[in-house]
Amino acid sequence: xxxxxxxxxxxxxxxxxxxxxxxxxxxxxxxxxxxxxxxxxxxxxxxxxxxxxxxxxxxxxxxxxxxxxxxxxxxxxxxxxxxxxxxxxxxxxxxxxxxxxxxxxxxxxxxxxxxxxxxxxxxxxxxxxxxxxxxxxxxxxxxxxxxxxxxxxxxxxxxxxxxxxxxxxxxxxxxxxxx
Numbered sequence: 001x002x003x004x005x006x007x008x009x010x011x012x013x014x015x016x017x018x019x020x021x022x023x024x025x026x027x028x029x030x031x032x033x034x035x036x037x038x039x040x041x042x043x044x045x046x047x048x049x050x051x052x053x054x055x056x057x058x059x060x061x062x063x064x065x066x067x068x069x070x071x072x073x074x075x076x077x078x079x080x081x082x083x084x085x086x087x088x089x090x091x092x093x094x095x096x097x098x099x100x101x102x103x104x105x106x107x108x109x110x111x112x113x114x115x116x117x118x119x120x121x122x123x124x125x126x127x128x129x130x131x132x133x134x135x136x137x138x139x140x141x142x143x144x145x146x147x148x149x150x151x152x153x154x155x156x157x158x159x160x161x162x163x164x165x166x167x168x169x170x171x172x173x174x175x176x177x178x179x
Contacts, residue, residue, distance in 0.1 A: 006169030019064035068100035079114040109151040118147040
């Protein structure tokens, strides 16, 4: 098995679309908070690469099987951002969500995010587990769970970590696109 976690670029739009469409109905409902059609996913992906969004994918044997998105709230990145995750059914419970959360936290840290929000349905035990594992404060209301993490401020090591991962990921992406 060949596994790569990297930032997604515009050339990955089709792979992200295919990944989200492979989510079963329950995974779609948990990711997007309701019933989700293929047309909804098409529209969502068409706007996914806004300037204030950073998206990561876990590629397994060339296909995205898990993804995470960091998107600014209120039209900008700092100080508030939201994280959202999707992992295809056959790839759940293998630590992919935690790997993505770690990368999301570093990215949020380097962008000066002081409040990282994660909102999920109360029955989304996997998302609640990941949020708790990373120290999120959880609050429950009206069928939803809101988690909030306070990332540390940027450091030379966190900036270097992101730079190295981005450089490696971009080179990998170029090779993937050429196939």
